[in-house]
Amino acid sequence: MEIKNFLVLVILLSVLGVSVSHPKGLDLNYYKHRCPDAEAIVRRVTVQYVSHQPSLAASLLRMHFHDCFVRGCDGSILLKYPYNETERDAAPNLSVRGYEVVDAVKSALERKCPGVVSCADVLSLVARDAVIVINGPWWPVPLGRRDGRISRKSEVNLPSPFSGIAALKQNFFDKGLNTKDLVVLSGAHTIGISHCAVIKDGIYNFTGKGDSDTSINPRYARALKKRCKPTDSMTVVEMDPRSVKRFDSHYFNIVAQRKGLFKSDRTLLDDPETKSYIYTQVATAGSSFNKDFADSMVKLGFVEILTGDQGEIRKKCAFVN
The missing domain is CATH 1.10.420.10 (Peroxidase, domain 2)
Known part of the structure; x- marks a missing residue:
């Protein structure tokens, strides 16, 4: 999907007045004053990657799902430290890919609005925007999640492909x-x-x-x-x-x-x-x-979130501050 057409679609969906109830601390306009271009930046970088490699849409959606099912939607799957002991090192996550997209989005946001947009919010938005690139549905993403500081390989207990x-x-x-x-x-x-x-x-x-x-x-x-x-x-x-x-x-x-x-x-x-x-x-x-x-997907994005003074806003998604 071309970026121009993508933007037109998002504007039309916004005009339709899609509404969503959300937990305390999250807001569709959370970055309106602190980083007004945040969603546009996420969208631009995500489209650049996924339009050239459409299979990334499935990978990024899966990454978001795996993140939310372990310690909630706090970006903990993105952490690398301590090495070989984080969520991304657990067997079900070894085939997860697309981290470079999240990192590129975060870097672009840090250049524009340092220390403002959480990696947890980035991942939530990237998953949504990646699906739109391959003509999937749009959904509202209330923002304001904070990043977790803990990521443990031992805590990864995801729904299994072998489960009844x-x-x-x-x-x-x-x-x-x-x-x-x-x-x-x-x-x-x-x-x-x-x-x-x-x-x-x-x-x-x-x-x-x-x-x-x-x-x-x-x-x-x-x-x-x-x-x-x-x-x-x-x-x-x-x-x-x-x-x-x-x-x-x-x-x-x-x-x-x-x-x-x-x-x-x-x-x-x-x-x-x-x-x-x-x-x-x-x-x-x-x-x-x-x-x-x-x-x-809106409900998934609310799972065990951190808000307010909880967690932090990471400068780099792979490492705690």
Whole structure:
């Protein structure tokens, strides 16, 4: 998406008067006086990166999700110190990428408004703007988060691609998110990729007897075996093969056909509420998905935030002050 068209879209959405309630301490106009160009700077740098490498949209959205699920949306996933012991060093985060985008945005903001805009807010805005570049939905991002000073590898306990529906629902409930948020945010897998290492057991040795997970569509399991040989861990597999470059509702069509790449995708058919949502999106060509996704992303951005005198405003996102 060209920057000019992107700006026109944002202006139109603002004119529509989209409103959102938000916790004390956050405000849509938080930087209006202290750094009035903050959102424009974030947008410009994000568009520059994602327009040249669209796959970064999925990476940055994933980074934001992983950040918010550990110690809340405080930018703790961005920290590097102490080395090899921070959140980014935990196994589920080793494949997270896009840190250079956040760092570039932060550097641009520091040149314009030193010590004003938090890395937590930067990450929240970058995730939103990256999705817009690939024609995904816009959502309001109330601002005013503060940066955490603690990042521990040992605390990373993210929803697992190997989890069943009960564990996933509990993961989300623990963060103040509900069952609808679970199925809606799973829709982000429409632009995601993974590696054969994550799915091999599911297609080759699910119960330890050389079998496949019976929840996988048999034809899809055969296709995955052609893609991922038993000793292959690094080949990339698209979560939504027909729609990996477009943010849309096609993911739900895939899941309805039992072609979800992860167990966490396929298990969404095991709960009445999540199953109903999936089939509604299939039947209506995703008529409510963009709005629902926007609503759930707003809620995600409120998880366990730091405000007021809590935390700090980091000068560099990778290090505490």
